[in-house]
Amino acid sequence: MPQRTGEHTDIRTATTEDITELVRLRALLFEDLGGAYFDPPSGDGGWQGALAVVLKEQLAAGSMRILVVDGAAGLAACAIGSVEQRLPGPHLRNGRVGLVIGVVTDPAHRRRGHSRVLMRGLLDWFREREVARVDLYASHEGEPLYRDLGFVDHPDPALYWRP
DSSP states (O other): OOOOOOSSSSSOOGGGGHHHHHHHHHHHHHHHHOOHHSSOTOOOOOHHHHHHHHHHHHHHOOEEEEEEEEEEEEOOOEEEEEEEOOOOOOTTTOOOOEEEEEEOGGGOOSSSHHHHHHHHHHHHHHHHTTEEEEEEOOOOTTHHHHHTTTTOOOOOOOOOOOO
């Protein structure tokens, strides 16, 4: 059931019928981010089939929150979040960390407030789950929105390793 918001944008929870559109929007996200890391020249698109499988599994399990905005033909925007249980500590009282996995708006629907409304929906969901912190990786274009919503620089340095 769509949820009416103050910004005149209807958001709803994604269903399995949205998977094709969610994959399309996620591909747009990686195209926008660009570079060899996010859109490698050797990429064959096989990841999209794997993504569809995982999205179907996660929707069935209810372990992710996937919010969408409908467009005239397909989805206008989506936001995906999850909660990870880590070990509690003085900086992470219950060990629950929210992760914004991605927020993307189709280019034809940008600058209408969809990302803001979707993020507010995700933040409400994280509050309901009593997360101690919400993490995200911001694109250059998205950073002002996230800072406006209260996100600040993370104190931990980020590194990664690929086996």
